[in-house]
Amino acid sequence: MFDAVRNNKKIVQVFLVLIALPFAFFGLESYVSDGAGGADVATVGGVGISQQEFQQVMREQQERLRNQLGQVDPKMLDNPEFRKAILDDVIDRRLLALEAAQRRLFVTDDAVRNSIAGIEAFQQDGQFSNERYEALLRAQGLSPAGFEAQVRQDLTLQQLAGTIGQTGMLSTTVGERILALQTEQRQIQELILPAGSYLAKVKLADDAARKFYDENSQQFQTPDQARAEFVVLSQEGMAVEVSDAEVQSWYDGHKARYQQPEERRASHILIASEALGKDKARAKAEEVLKEVQKKPAAFAELARQHSDDPGSAGQGGDLGFFGRGMMVKPFEDATFGMKEGEVSGIVESDFGFHIIKLAAIRAAKEKPLAEVRGEIVAELKAAAAGRKFAEAAEAFSNIVYEQADSLQPAAEQFKLKIQQSDWLGRQPNPANGPLANAKLLEALFSDDAVKNKRNTEAVEVAPNTLVAARIVEYKAAALQPFEEMKPVIERMLTEREAMKLAKADGEARLAALQSGDDKQVWGASRRVSRMDARQLPPQAVQPVFRMRTDALPSYAGVELPGAGYALYRLNKVEAGEKLDDVRRQGLIGQLRTLAAQDDIQMYLDALRKRYKVEINEKALSTSER
Incomplete structure (x- = not known):
C-alpha cells in the first residue's frame, strides 16, 4: 500500500x-x-x-x-x-x-x-x-x-x-466543459478613469489635515525602542563528559535495545472480501492458489494479475522486509511460521484472503558496541546536560529575579557572556536572535523594566533555552509634529477624495452605458481568457468574466483602489484555441x-x-x- x-x-x-x-x-x-x-x-x-x-x-x-x-x-x-x-x-x-x-x-x-x-x-x-x-x-x-x-x-x-x-x-463531460470555459476568448475594450485626473477638482477644508491628525494621532507615533543586554542559559552550552566505563555500563544494561529483531520479506496476493463477499472471495482465492501451486515461479505475475492490494500488486506482491507487530495477526502468524521460499495456503484476515510467499529471512542479531557507541555517547551527554540544565535553570531564574539590578551575578555564576543588542522594537524580528521572542519582548518593555531598568524574568525562548535581559538605553514613543506631517496628510486626503470622485463618475457612466447610451471613447480591442488574464487588473478579472454574453455589447465597471475606476465593454465571445495534448492533460490533472x-x-x-x-x-x- x-x-x-x-x-x-x-x-x-x-x-x-x-x-x-x-x-x-x-x-x-x-x-x-x-x-x-x-x-x-x-x-x-x-x-x-x-x-x-x-x-x-x-x-x-x-x-x-x-x-x-x-x-x-x-x-x-x-x-x-x-x-x-x-x-x-x-x-x-x-x-x-x-x-x-x-x-x-x-x-x-x-x-x-x-x-x-x-x-x-x-x-x-x-x-x-x-x-x-x-x-x-x-x-x-x-x-x-x-x-x-x-x-x-x-x-x-x-x-x-x-x-x-x-x-x-x-x-469527461465536466472536465471538457471547464476547459472550454478556461480557454474561452473574450474580446473587450477598456476605459480607465485615473484618480489623478480628479485631483484638481478636490477642495479640502482648511482644518481637514489638523482634524485627521488629531483623530488619528497613533498613526504618527514613532514607536518606542530599546537597546538591551542579555544572557543565555542553554542545555546545549552545558559542558559534560562521558567516560568509557559509563558507555560500557549503559550498553550492558540496555542490550535488548540494541537487538535487531528478526525480519521477513514476503509477497502476497490479496483477494479482497469487501466487494465480492466472503464466499466468492474465498472461492476465487482457492482458484488462484491452484494456479500458484502449478506455477510457483510465476507468483509475481499472478500477483500483478489477481491481487486487490493496489500498493503491492504492481510490485509482484512484494511487501519488503517487516518485523513482528507490523502486520495483522493472521498474516504475521502465517509468515513467521513459514520456511524461506515456501508458499502458504489461504490466510484469512480482515482485509480478505491472502496467499503468501516467504522470500527471505533476515535473522535477529545484536549490534556491537562499536556500531552504537556514538549513539550512546550522544544520548548520555544529552541526558547529563539535561540534568545539569534542570538544576541550573531554577538557580538562574532566582538570581536574575532576586538581583534584578544587574545580569553580572548570573553571568559570573554560570560562566555566561553578557551580550549587547542593537535597537529593538516591541515586535519580534528574527534578526534579533534570542531576543526575537514575543514573551521576552513583552517583559523587556514592561513598565518595571523600562522605568527601573530591572532584569526581566528568565524566559524560555526555545526548548531548554532561557534568556534574561535588561534595558541599557530607551527611546520613548514620540508624536511627530503636525507641521512635519501636514503635507503628507493633505496629499493623502486629496488622493482619497480624488478616488471617490473617480468612482462616482465611473458608476454614473456605467449606468448610462447599461441604459444604451454609449458615447465613451474606448481603448483598443483585445482578447482575454481565464487562462491568460494578465492584461487585466486583478480586481477586474471576475467582473469581466461575469459579464452577460446573451446580449452584446455588455458592460462592467470596477473600482481600482488607489488608481481609479475601470469600465469594460464586451463585444464578442469566441471558443479558445485547441490545446495540445501535453497542456490539456496538465490542466485535466x-x-x-x-x-x-x-x-x-x-x-x-x-x-x-x-x-x-x-x-x-x-x-x-x-x-x-
Whole structure:
C-alpha cells in the first residue's frame, strides 16, 4: 500500500496541504493518548486533546510562521480565528490517526529508513550521514527511536491519504466543459478613469489635515525602542563528559535495545472480501492458489494479475522486509511460521484472503558496541546536560529575579557572556536572535523594566533555552509634529477624495452605458481568457468574466483602489484555441487534484461524524496563551 502513495505523490501532497502542520516533533503520544493539564480543548472519539498538547502545537506553528514571515504582530498569531484553525488541524490529524489504526495500516522498516535517508537535512555530500542525523535530533531534544516512530506515524497517514486521493473522480463531460470555459476568448475594450485626473477638482477644508491628525494621532507615533543586554542559559552550552566505563555500563544494561529483531520479506496476493463477499472471495482465492501451486515461479505475475492490494500488486506482491507487530495477526502468524521460499495456503484476515510467499529471512542479531557507541555517547551527554540544565535553570531564574539590578551575578555564576543588542522594537524580528521572542519582548518593555531598568524574568525562548535581559538605553514613543506631517496628510486626503470622485463618475457612466447610451471613447480591442488574464487588473478579472454574453455589447465597471475606476465593454465571445495534448492533460490533472481535495474534505467531515468531535469553546478561549 505504501507503493500506492509513492505512485500518487501529487495527490498526497494536496492532501498534506489540507493538514499542513508537520507531524514531526509533536510527540507520538499526542495522537493516541489523553494529556493532562486541565479541561480538554476538544475530544475526538472520546479521547481528549489537552490544553498542553494544543498549546504546544500553537507555539510551534507561531514560531514557524515567524521564521517564514519575519516580523509579525503577535496578535495575528493568537486570535480566535487562528486558534480555531490550529485546533481543526489537530482534530483532523487525530481523526486520521484513529482511522489508520482502525484500518490496521502499517509501514515497513525499509520504508521508514528510505524516507529518513531521503531527507536533505540529514545528508552530507548527497549521502545520508548518521552523525548529522543524530546531531540534528539531539538539537531538537529527540532520540532516533522516537523520531523514527513519528516518521512511521507520518507515513502511515500518508498511506491513508494516498488511498483517499485515488478515489477522486472527474467526469469527461465536466472536465471538457471547464476547459472550454478556461480557454474561452473574450474580446473587450477598456476605459480607465485615473484618480489623478480628479485631483484638481478636490477642495479640502482648511482644518481637514489638523482634524485627521488629531483623530488619528497613533498613526504618527514613532514607536518606542530599546537597546538591551542579555544572557543565555542553554542545555546545549552545558559542558559534560562521558567516560568509557559509563558507555560500557549503559550498553550492558540496555542490550535488548540494541537487538535487531528478526525480519521477513514476503509477497502476497490479496483477494479482497469487501466487494465480492466472503464466499466468492474465498472461492476465487482457492482458484488462484491452484494456479500458484502449478506455477510457483510465476507468483509475481499472478500477483500483478489477481491481487486487490493496489500498493503491492504492481510490485509482484512484494511487501519488503517487516518485523513482528507490523502486520495483522493472521498474516504475521502465517509468515513467521513459514520456511524461506515456501508458499502458504489461504490466510484469512480482515482485509480478505491472502496467499503468501516467504522470500527471505533476515535473522535477529545484536549490534556491537562499536556500531552504537556514538549513539550512546550522544544520548548520555544529552541526558547529563539535561540534568545539569534542570538544576541550573531554577538557580538562574532566582538570581536574575532576586538581583534584578544587574545580569553580572548570573553571568559570573554560570560562566555566561553578557551580550549587547542593537535597537529593538516591541515586535519580534528574527534578526534579533534570542531576543526575537514575543514573551521576552513583552517583559523587556514592561513598565518595571523600562522605568527601573530591572532584569526581566528568565524566559524560555526555545526548548531548554532561557534568556534574561535588561534595558541599557530607551527611546520613548514620540508624536511627530503636525507641521512635519501636514503635507503628507493633505496629499493623502486629496488622493482619497480624488478616488471617490473617480468612482462616482465611473458608476454614473456605467449606468448610462447599461441604459444604451454609449458615447465613451474606448481603448483598443483585445482578447482575454481565464487562462491568460494578465492584461487585466486583478480586481477586474471576475467582473469581466461575469459579464452577460446573451446580449452584446455588455458592460462592467470596477473600482481600482488607489488608481481609479475601470469600465469594460464586451463585444464578442469566441471558443479558445485547441490545446495540445501535453497542456490539456496538465490542466485535466489540476482539475482532478481539485476534485481530490473536495473528496478529502468530505472524508474528513464524515470522520468527524463517525468519531464524534466535541469542542470545548470555553477551554479553547481560556487556555494558557
